[in-house]
Amino acid sequence: MYGSNPHLICSLCDHNPEFKSFQMFLTHLYGTTHQQKLLELVPLSNKLQRLSAALDEPTEINYEAVTFVFWDIKMCPVPRGCSPRRLGPCIKRFLENQGYSGPLTITAIGVLTDVDSDILEGVYSSGIDFNNTPECFEFISTLHYLLSGLKDKNPPPANIMVITSDEFFSSKYAVTLQSSGYNLQPSPFGSPFFLEGSGALEDDKCSYETSESALWICTVCDYLSGRGFENFTTHVNSRRHNRKLLDYLPANDRFTREYPLNHGD
Ligand SMILES: [Zn+2]
Ligand SMILES: [Zn+2]
Structure with missing residues (x-):
């Protein structure tokens, strides 16, 4: 164990206080608030790439369709x-x-x-x-x-x-x-x-x-x-x-x- 807990602060999400545990910090990093904050920083071209990646996902097949x-x-x-x-x-x-x-x-x-x-x-x-x-x-x-x-x-x-x-x-x-x-x-x-x-x-x-x-x-x-x-x-x-x-x-x-x-x- 470390002698003292390191400071767990997300500088991106300034409204968040210091996290009490590493687990809570992780939960935050993968949470919606943080992810949305991250997206705001991503350039538009990257967002479009993500969009096209989503479109590449296989289309759901409608077998009764024409x-x-x-x-x-x-x-x-x-x-x-x-x-x-x-x-x-x-x-x-x-x-x-x-x-x-x-x-x-x-x-x-x-x-x-x-x-x-x-x-x-x-x-x-x-x-x-x-x-x-x-x-x-x-x-x-x-x-x-x-x-x-x-x-x-x-x-x-x-x-x-x-x-x-x-x-x-x-x-x-x-x-x-x-x-x-x-x-x-x-x-x-x-x-x-x-x-x-x-x-x-x-x-x-x-x-x-x-x-x-x-x-x-x-x-x-x-x-x-x-x-x-x-x-x-x-x-x-x-x-x-x-x-x-x-x-x-x-x-x-x-x-x-x-x-x-x-x-x-
Ligand atoms: Zn954050
Ligand atoms: Zn003809």
Whole structure:
């Protein structure tokens, strides 16, 4: 033991007298009064850091909330040997297995006219919406656009699954989404779900279900939308769509690839 008790005074909290014991001093140091006093001294930038640290804490998942799946069809194409007609129900089941039971919207994003039309028809008939983009659009920029619309129409809670490369999940978009209170589901890309020959998509429970016609949006044509696969095919083959595509070409290409105006449609 020490010969005499040292003086236990908190100079920060001047209203406090000397503490009678070390235990009381500790209690004070971890107490609200002292901690608040400390915070007043912390520069604003540090406070903001603490705030963002709090936001990084995992969002509480609302399993009954609406779920959106955004699928990068170029990065993660339909695996060979799997029926595109089973994709929609299979993604639904994949999510149900994880506890998600809310309304589900799946959107395939990319240059859909580059996808084999049989595969495309299968995907569409399995209840997956389309977002057809110009070649020069990155998946991430289309996604960013869709997500900003989503924030207005579907404020949290909502669950978002993005099927793309893992890089997305360390991007500012992913961080922003999570800090806004959305639950971001890890991408199943690379999981057995999307691997060829895994059997995950061959399961009999994933049988084809006729669903009401999915929605298609043509981002090329200022977000023109419609329903029905035939209507989509007719649209992307139309003169209107092909002329609009020219707007996305560099000026030089545009000159040589201009659609003949006298060519009947
Ligand atoms: Zn104190
Ligand atoms: Zn179009």
